[in-house]
Amino acid sequence: MIEAAHLHKSFKLRKPGPRKGLRSLIGGPTFVKEAVRDVSFTIASGEFTGFIGPNGAGKSTTIKMLSGILHPSSGSVRLGGIDPHRRRVETARTLGVLFGQRTQLWWDLPLRDSFEVLGAMYRMDPQRRRARLAELDGLLRLGEFLDTPVRKLSLGQRMRGDLAAALLHEPPILILDEPTIGLDVSAKRDIRSLLRGINEELGTTILLTTHDMDDIEQLCGRVLVLTDGTLSYDGPIGGLRSRIGMPASIEATYRTLEQAQAAWSALQRLDSASLAAVGLQERTLTVQCSLEQSRFMDVLRKLEAYGELEDARMREADFEDAVQRLYAN
Amino acid sequence: MTTLRSVRGLIAMHLLLIRFSFRSSMQYRFNFWFGTIASAVIASVEFSLLAVILARFGAIQGWTLTESAYLYAVLVLAKALYRSLASDVHHLEKYLVSGDLDGLLLRPVPVLLALMTRNFSVRVGETLLGASMLAYSLAALARDGAIELWVALPLTLAAVVNGALLLFGIGLATAAMGFWMTRIEVLQNMTEDAAHTAVRYPLSIYPGWLKALLSTALPVAFVNYWPAMFILKGAVGGWTLALSAAASAAALAAGGWLWSRGLRSYQSTGS
Numbered sequence: 001m002i003e004a005a006h007l008h009k010s011f012k013l014r015k016p017g018p019r020k021g022l023r024s025l026i027g028g029p030t031f032v033k034e035a036v037r038d039v040s041f042t043i044a045s046g047e048f049t050g051f052i053g054p055n056g057a058g059k060s061t062t063i064k065m066l067s068g069i070l071h072p073s074s075g076s077v078r079l080g081g082i083d084p085h086r087r088r089v090e091t092a093r094t095l096g097v098l099f100g101q102r103t104q105l106w107w108d109l110p111l112r113d114s115f116e117v118l119g120a121m122y123r124m125d126p127q128r129r130r131a132r133l134a135e136l137d138g139l140l141r142l143g144e145f146l147d148t149p150v151r152k153l154s155l156g157q158r159m160r161g162d163l164a165a166a167l168l169h170e171p172p173i174l175i176l177d178e179p180t181i182g183l184d185v186s187a188k189r190d191i192r193s194l195l196r197g198i199n200e201e202l203g204t205t206i207l208l209t210t211h212d213m214d215d216i217e218q219l220c221g222r223v224l225v226l227t228d229g230t231l232s233y234d235g236p237i238g239g240l241r242s243r244i245g246m247p248a249s250i251e252a253t254y255r256t257l258e259q260a261q262a263a264w265s266a267l268q269r270l271d272s273a274s275l276a277a278v279g280l281q282e283r284t285l286t287v288q289c290s291l292e293q294s295r296f297m298d299v300l301r302k303l304e305a306y307g308e309l310e311d312a313r314m315r316e317a318d319f320e321d322a323v324q325r326l327y328a329n
Numbered sequence: 330m331t332t333l334r335s336v337r338g339l340i341a342m343h344l345l346l347i348r349f350s351f352r353s354s355m356q357y358r359f360n361f362w363f364g365t366i367a368s369a370v371i372a373s374v375e376f377s378l379l380a381v382i383l384a385r386f387g388a389i390q391g392w393t394l395t396e397s398a399y400l401y402a403v404l405v406l407a408k409a410l411y412r413s414l415a416s417d418v419h420h421l422e423k424y425l426v427s428g429d430l431d432g433l434l435l436r437p438v439p440v441l442l443a444l445m446t447r448n449f450s451v452r453v454g455e456t457l458l459g460a461s462m463l464a465y466s467l468a469a470l471a472r473d474g475a476i477e478l479w480v481a482l483p484l485t486l487a488a489v490v491n492g493a494l495l496l497f498g499i500g501l502a503t504a505a506m507g508f509w510m511t512r513i514e515v516l517q518n519m520t521e522d523a524a525h526t527a528v529r530y531p532l533s534i535y536p537g538w539l540k541a542l543l544s545t546a547l548p549v550a551f552v553n554y555w556p557a558m559f560i561l562k563g564a565v566g567g568w569t570l571a572l573s574a575a576a577s578a579a580a581l582a583a584g585g586w587l588w589s590r591g592l593r594s595y596q597s598t599g600s
Contacts (some may be wrong), residue, residue, distance in 0.1 A: 011596060064597055069434045071593060092437035104432050108353040117349050120342070121438050149356070 001173055001205045002043040002066065007075035009036040009061050035061045037229045038075075043207060043222075045172070048199045050220035051209045054327045058229045059209045063177055066207070067097050079173060093122060096166035096204075100178035103162055105150040111161045112146045115168055122169035129168070136164045139197055156187035163194065167204070174198065176208040180215055192218055213320045227327055240326070247276075247288040250296075252303050252312045254283050259307025266306060275299060283310075342438060346446035354450060361450075369454025376401055376462065379529070390533040396561055399466040401529055403485065403553040405459035407492030408525060409452035415497050417447035419521070421504040422513050428597055440592060441501075476561060484560050484570070491577050492552035498580025499524070499547065501588055508591030524549045551576040 010032045036058040043049050053059050064070040066077055068084030068091045077084055084091035098104075105114040119129035137143055140160045145153055153161060159179060166174060179195070180188045196219060198204050210216060216223060216237065223240055225233035233240055254260040260283045267277035267287065279286035289299050300312055354361050379401065383394040392400070412419065421444065424430040433443040463485065471478040503520045507513040524547050532540050532554040543550040551573040559569045 064431065067435060069431050070595070070597055088434070089437045089439075092435055095435070097435050099431070102429070102432070104435070106349060106353060108356040109349065113349060113352065117346070120345050121436050123338075123437075 001045045001047070001080055002041075002207060003076075003078040004042075004062070004066065005040050005076050007036055007039040007062065007065055007077065008034070008073045009058070009065060009070065010034045010073050034229055036065070036072075036226075039226070039229075039231050040075075041224060041231065041234055043205060045205050046199070046203050047222060048195075048206045048220050049208070050216040050223045051207055051226065052211070052213075052216060052223060052323065053226035057226045059226055060177065062226065063175060063207075063209060067095060067175055068092070093169060094171055094173055096169070096171035096174045098159075098162050098166045098174070098176045098179055100159065100176070100181040103150065103158055104165055105158070105161055107151050108149060110147045110149055111142065111153070114150065114161070114165060118165055118168050124169060132168060132170060133164070136167060139201070140164050140194055155182055156184070156190065159183065159187070159191060160194070163191075163198075167198065167202070172203075172205060174204045174206045176206065178210055179208065180210060180212055188212070188214075195219060213323055225323075225326060232326065240323075247290050248296075248314055248316050249278070249286055249288050250299060250303075250312060250314045252285050252287065252300070253310045254285065254307045255310050256307065257283050259283075260285050263303060263306035275302065339439070339442060343442060343446060346438075346443070347449045350446050350449035354448065364450070365453045367454070368452065369458050372405060372455050372458050375529075376458075390531055392531040392533065395466045395469040396557070397531060398462045399470070399485075399561060400531060400553045400557055402459045402463035402466060403489055403492060403557070404525065404528055405455050406463065406489045407496055407552050409455040409459060410489065410493035411496040411500065413450065413452050414493070415445045415500065416449055417444050418497075418504050419500055419517070420448070421507050422511070425507050425511050430595065431597055434595075441588060470561065481560050484556070488553070488556040488560065488570070488573065491556075491573055495548065495552055495573075495577035495580050496521075496525075498577060498582075498584040499549070501584030502580065505584065505587035505591040508595055520547060528553055548576040548580065 012030050013033050039058075039062060051059055051063070061070065065072045066079070066084070068077075068088045071085050079091055080094050082091050082094065084095075105111065106117065115129065115133055119126065124132070133142075137146075140163060142160060142164055145157050145161070148157075150158065150161065163179070166176075176195070180191055183191065192215060195206065195208070199206050199219075208215065208220065221236065223233065223235065223237055224231060225240070252263075254263065260280060263285055264277055264280045267275065267285075275287055275289045277285060277287050285303070287299070287303070296314060300309070303309060303312075376398070379397060380394065383389065383397055387393070389397070417424070418441070421430075424433070424444070430440070433440050436443060467476070467478060467481060467485070470476045471481070499520055500517075503513060503517050506516055510516070524543070527535070527539075527543060528549045532543060532550050535543070540550070544555070555565070555569045556573055558565045559567060
């Protein structure tokens with residue numbers, strides 16, 4: 001459904017340097033900033049894919065190339081087989097786009113009017129538009145504010161209105177750029193369940209960018225991670241955690257203080273890559289281990305070699321931490 | 330047949346978008362009516378200044394008060410028509426700086442059409458002012474036997490439409506430069522504001538180089554001065570009208586070419 005092959009985008013920028021004030025007026029050396037480098041991926045019909053990366057990694061640039069706003073410096077994009085740069089108008093019909101940061105609705109008019117204009121732009125016949133709107137109303141609950149001017153809507157309502165606007169012309173592909181930005185917890189939960197519904201009930205292929213890892217964990221079957229303009233990960237979420245090799249930490253409490261101290265000094269001498277003691281607090285020893293390499297029970301057995309355990313607790317690596325670590329590398 | 334249908338479709342789309350744009354601006358009625366009245370007042374004050382000078386000296390460089398009123402009226406009408414039909418093309422800078430152009434690029438409608446219909450306003454004030462000045466001037470000239478009204482009137486209306494296209498072409502070319510420069514306000518001051526101000530007065534008051542500039546590189550003199558030289562004065566041949574049409578065709582071609590080139594190198598804004 002969405003195919004990107006070897007996408008590159010570079011911008012020419014003025015080199016910051018000693019030219020200040022008046023001298024900067026007459027140009028100066030420029031340099032080329034490569035915002036996106038050799039990004040390739042294919043998204044199948046009906047997939048729900050998350051697209052993450054730190055600020056400035058090139059997410060928005062990639063999204064804009066996919067939706068036909070920006071022309072790639074090289075490489076190609078196909079949306080349902082169509083090249084969005086050659087046939088922008090046709091692409092617009094197969095694509096719904098939502099930018100969380102700015103609305104695409106008519107600011108001063110009631111929400112209903114926006115749908116009327118959009119319906120006409122996409123040459124929908126009024127009857128089909130009404131049927132579609134009824135369907136979206138069932139999903140997004142627009143009825144309560146359909147006649148309110150857009151400028152008076154709350155952010156959560158506006159986002160629902162924008163979603164409906166992006167979906168009105170029945171696009172098979174939906175691209176969402178930070179759809180939960182600025183929303184409170186309950187509005188976020190609301191939007192997430194709506195998105196899940198859209199993906200499952202309408203069968204829409206969705207690509208979503210976000211900085212909220214909960215969006216990704218709860219919605220996306222697949223994640224693309226963009227760092228510094230290149231695709232550093234493409235696969236399921238579970239795989240992301242293990243690929244980074246995030247250690248799980250285990251807190252084991254021994255019966256006596258001596259046992260704990262013995263285990264602590266023994267493990268420090270051991271210097272093993274798969275099992276490392278990282279803290280001792282009274283009778284509780286904290287160790288980190290990679291669960292990819294050894295099973296939880298095996299680790300416990302090793303720890304019990306130094307004395308009987310009273311309690312053991314495992315904390316799995318946080319997804320948010322995992323992503324932070326990935327960004328940092 | 331298909332092109333005919335698509336042209337009809339575009340016109341229908343244009344009208345629809347204008348209707349909604351108008352509905353938007355009617356949300357702020359006071360602002361709308363006050364703006365309309367204010368623009369008419371400003372335009373009439375500007376002409377009064379010219380009228381005072383002319384009343385004092387009788388004529389400037391061979392142009393009487395009524396003839397100058399004609400030049401002024403044709404310019405005001407052409408400009409009102411251009412700005413009514415293509416309002417936000419002049420404000421492209423705003424869209425480039427904020428990144429709002431992105432939204433227009435996502436619609437299955439030509440970007441230029443979408444932009445032309447944004448913030449639509451009928452320039453009622455200027456139109457009324459221009460029409461009444463034109464009526465006054467043509468009536469006075471016909472009474473003196475300088476022109477035949479039934480010849481001059483249709484030619485004048487054609488000159489107004491042609492002038493609007495010419496101003497649109499220049500405005501479009503200037504706006505399209507924004508795709509490379511982003512900030513185009515100063516450029517617009519030159520090619521639009523200053524140029525429009527210059528041709529409010531008869532071209533004959535200017536030094537030769539400026540006359541040449543306004544008739545070639547920035548051919549705004551073809552909006553009113555050169556058509557008037559034929560329609561009112563018969564001082565030049567009818568070919569001047571053909572030349573005026575050629576000037577607007579050239580300006581539109583240049584504007585269209587720069588626009589499509591510019592759109593291709595659009596860089597959008599961060600995030």
